[in-house]
Amino acid sequence: MSDAKTIAQRFQERFAEAIPYNRALGLSIERIEPDRVFARLPWQENLVGHPELRILHGGAISAAMDAICGASVFVALKQPMRIATLDLRIDYLRPAEPDADVFCEATCYRVTEKVAFTRGLAHQGDPNDAVAAVAGTFMLFRGQGGDLGQKLREAKS
């Protein structure tokens, strides 16, 4: 068993940096707990959706939360397998402040035979004043190794 820091670092390599769009977003895995993933979406001008107010585009937040909710499923699974997002619902609670990073956290709170249920938050320092609240469900393909799941599983053990 490697320590928590090593797991987060391996996730960073396999998940945040090896996946082109996660890398483009600049997503970084900050911390991993047994049932929770913490990540950071750093501010970048490319993610602005409103040119005058310089508010982040909802698409950037939903893409980051999709990735982090998926990561929380990989953390919760006992065996490696392929997963796919079934649906993702995002409530945009307030516009994100410009020039500030967004912190994303997600938990996989239930795993069934075929579906995993997650929820998450995006905030800018205060989880009680979140930018977005998210619920995502994922299909599980048991018996299908899944290259990413396999790699993350190796990283966990």
Next chain:
Amino acid sequence: MTLVEAIAEARRTAELAPVVKRIPYMEWMGIEMRVEDGSVRGLMKQSDMLIGNYVHRALHGGTLGALLESTAVFELLYTAEAENLPRIVNITIEYLRSGKDADTHARAFVEKLGRNVANVRAIAWQGDESKPVAAAHCHFLV
């Protein structure tokens, strides 16, 4: 020209590109909008940056949400005569098929335009419109 003026001009000329160009995220993503048969058609051009699975060269699911939301916004701008960029309240993205490393198209339908809120549905497809890769339902403040 302010954003509001650019939006009014885009509606008058049916040329949405000048508004898209002002939105950094859409430019960066390679998302384009044009008017076709009186409604808005979104296009997210193939790009290596958008990949979510490097082995199967599949699109990152998050990029489909971005395309669907953007298409819904522009459908509202163009057909519902929103004056400014409508503010999104929430979105539910449904993933129907695995997105391939290819161009993705999208269309949006305003289901209801109320005095305060618009309810918009959007679908995205690659190649065959009858086989959507993703769909979304969203609410906007108008």
